[in-house]
Amino acid sequence: MxxxxxxxxxxxxxxxxxxxxxxxxxxxxxxxxxxxxxxxxxxxxxxxxxxxxxxxxxxxxxxxxxxxxxxxxxxxxxxxxxxxxxxxxxxxxxxxxxxxxxxxxxxHQIDEPERGFSFQKEGPLDMRMGSLQVTTAAGIVNEYEYETLRDLLFEYGEERQSSRIARAIIEARPLQTTTELRDVVASVVPERFRNKSLARIFQALRIAVNSxxxxxxxxxxxxxxxxxxxxxxxxxxxxxxxxxxxxxxxxxxxxxxxxxxxxxxxxxxxxxxxxxxxxxxxxxxxxxxxxxxxxxxxxxxxxxxxxxxxxxxxxxxxxxxxxxxxxxx
Ligand SMILES: C[S@@+](CC[C@H](N)C(=O)[O-])C[C@H]1O[C@@H](n2cnc3c(N)ncnc32)[C@H](O)[C@@H]1O
Known part of the structure; x- marks a missing residue:
């Protein structure tokens, strides 16, 4: 490379x-x-x-x-x-x-599907920048309570649809891959706002995973x-x-x-x-x-x-x- x-x-x-x-x-x-x-x-x-x-x-x-x-x-x-x-x-x-x-x-990190940073490629919901970290994106979307997840998406992603998206994630649990998460977001966000929302949701999770x-x-x-x-x-x-x-x-x-x-x-x-x-x-x-x-x-x-x-x-x-x-x- x-x-x-x-x-x-x-x-x-x-x-x-x-x-x-x-x-x-x-x-x-x-x-x-x-x-x-x-x-x-x-x-x-x-x-x-x-x-x-x-x-x-x-x-x-x-x-x-x-x-x-x-x-x-x-x-x-x-x-x-x-x-x-x-x-x-x-x-x-x-x-x-x-x-x-x-x-x-x-x-490089975004382009490697197995790191889970991109919603454009299928990969595990990981998003850790270093393997020494314990929390993964899968841990957050599958385990956080509704209020905590909603607030995280709102604060770190500045996502206005955070309540709807958090509720949809919780209903779809368990989620294991980036494309599963993408589909859940797509199910509640109109197409014309979708890519921006996805970018915000992935950003919010990455910020939280890596503190x-x-x-x-x-x-x-x-x-x-x-x-x-x-x-x-x-x-x-x-x-x-x-x-x-x-x-x-x-x-x-x-x-x-x-x-x-x-x-x-x-x-x-x-x-x-x-x-x-x-x-x-x-x-x-x-x-x-x-x-x-x-x-x-x-x-x-x-x-x-x-x-x-x-x-x-x-x-x-x-x-x-x-x-x-x-x-x-
Ligand atoms: C935008 S890239 C840096 C690119 C670099 N300036 C170059 O020219 O190639 C950010 C890098 O910082 C690392 N990184 C981000 N947050 C970090 C942190 N808290 N501690 C150590 N490394 C971190 C990421 O793993 C990634 O490799």
Missing amino acids: THTSYHKPVLRDEAIQFLVTNSHGTYVDGTLGGGGHAVHLLGKLSEKGRLFAMDQDEEAIAHATERFTDEPRIKIIRGNFGYLDVLLPRELHGKLAGILLDLGVSS ELGMLKRVLEKGHALLCDQGRFVVITYHSLEDRLCKNFFRYGNFEGKPVKDFYGNEVRPMRPLNKKVISASVDEITNNPRARSAKLRAAEKLSERASSDRGDRVDEDENRRNNLGGWS
Whole structure:
């Protein structure tokens, strides 16, 4: 398999341009996938630069291990980025120059029917990104109570027909395959809305199976603590729930989007967003790669403690330069 048939990286140049400010720094790619962003990132690093690259999917790890056999600057780690604070070697803590997250699933995962991510192909209702996870989509559709299932479809899929669909799923139990679930949804949703509803229902189940929002919140908080001053977060999201969490965290340091004030009434901001307007893919990129259609990129820079309650526009350059010399061990 070629690297681009595994997955075409989305907003690649934009992401790496925001991310890399120090070619000798230590970086994390939390969503290695086919390694498309990682290759480009490594291309911007010096011999001293380092990359910790994670994925929870063993197929991605196997593919990337082969792709990067001759690359001494990368260390590939299998695991959930939500736990990057425990997956990274202890000695590195607080020394990261940047963290990249390209959320969601890879084209390879969607294209493999046995992973169960696509309603267009028959496969088991699995949807786990990594085989270490216990919950599967079949577990959710067959075991959750009506209210829990309905709320999950509504909250994670933003599906307005969630009550009807949840009821139909419960009546059709047990469901084992993606096409069985597709047929149940099709039985209660008019044809002209069907594909959009199916996409929302599959998205909701995938988010729940993989605890995607919980893991995103965790990586933002833990990752922020690991960045050096002026270290950067770059996140590419594919739906509004993820985008909102990033937007609020980058602006306010919390997920609710509430301004926080210190004792003197100054706003405390742990990060400074680098792009006021969200960045989307160009028409050309979308034509070449339709998956880029829903991508949104946000980047932010960590503020030093002093700068964070000082309107965030002054940072100690020398301290940043010193901290940015991320080590490798
Ligand atoms: C959109 S793809 C990344 C593609 C990659 N940037 C490239 O250029 O090939 C997302 C990848 O992140 C992985 N992933 C998603 N959530 C994860 C998490 N919480 N922890 C670790 N890996 C995750 C998926 O398994 C998938 O391989």
